[in-house]
Structure formats: structure tokens, C-alpha cells
Amino acid sequence: MRNATPTRGRFSFRRDRLPTPADYYAAQGLQLTGRGAWRNAVCPFHKDTHPSLRVRIETGAFRCMVCGAHGGDVLAFHMKRYGLRFIEATKALGAWEIGR
Numbered sequence: 001m002r003n004a005t006p007t008r009g010r011f012s013f014r015r016d017r018l019p020t021p022a023d024y025y026a027a028q029g030l031q032l033t034g035r036g037a038w039r040n041a042v043c044p045f046h047k048d049t050h051p052s053l054r055v056r057i058e059t060g061a062f063r064c065m066v067c068g069a070h071g072g073d074v075l076a077f078h079m080k081r082y083g084l085r086f087i088e089a090t091k092a093l094g095a096w097e098i099g100r
């Protein structure tokens with residue numbers, strides 16, 4: 001029996017290659033304000049006029065207190081913002097590795 005997962009060993013998602021949440025959100029034009037584990041930003045998922053989005057700086061998790069947009073990391077944010085599938089977003093963020 002060959003490997004049951006066809007892509008395994010040829011492609012892989014490298015979570016360690018994702019940008020840090022601080023770098024990523026800055027590159028996305030979000031200004032994170034506040035201190036502590038959760039920062040505030042103007043939400044890009046609805047017409048926001050004051051910071052409604054909460055971003056967990058350590059993990060990249062985000063949650064909007066107004067429109068309910070949420071996700072667990074920068075990858076989820078990227079998928080949601082640009083309507084990408086997991087693999088597309090992973091490639092866009094440079095965390096997709098093609099094996100030898």
C-alpha cells in the first residue's frame with residue numbers, strides 16, 4: 001500500500017514560516033493599538049469607524065465585536081479578507097513548501 005495521502009511528503013504547510021502576527025497585521029495596514037494580549041484595530045470586514053476588532057498579538061487570532069468576523073490566526077485572516085482557500089492563503093504567506 002502506498003501512502004494514503006497523495007500530497008503528503010511532496011507539499012507541506014509550514015506554520016513556522018508564517019509571518020508573526022505583529023508583522024502580518026502591520027503589512028495589512030491594520031494599526032494595532034492598546035496593550036496586553038489583545039490589541040484593537042479598525043475592522044476591515046465591515047464599515048468600521050473605530051477599532052472594533054480584537055487581535056490576539058501572540059497567536060494572530062481575531063474577533064470583531066460588531067460584525068462577528070473571527071478566526072484563529074493570520075492564515076484565517078488572510079483567507080477571510082481575500083476570499084482564499086487554505087492552500088492559496090498558505091502560498092500567499094510563503095508558508096507552503098514543495099518537497100523534493
Ligand SMILES: [Zn+2]
Binds near residue numbers: 044048068
Ligand atoms: Zn467587523
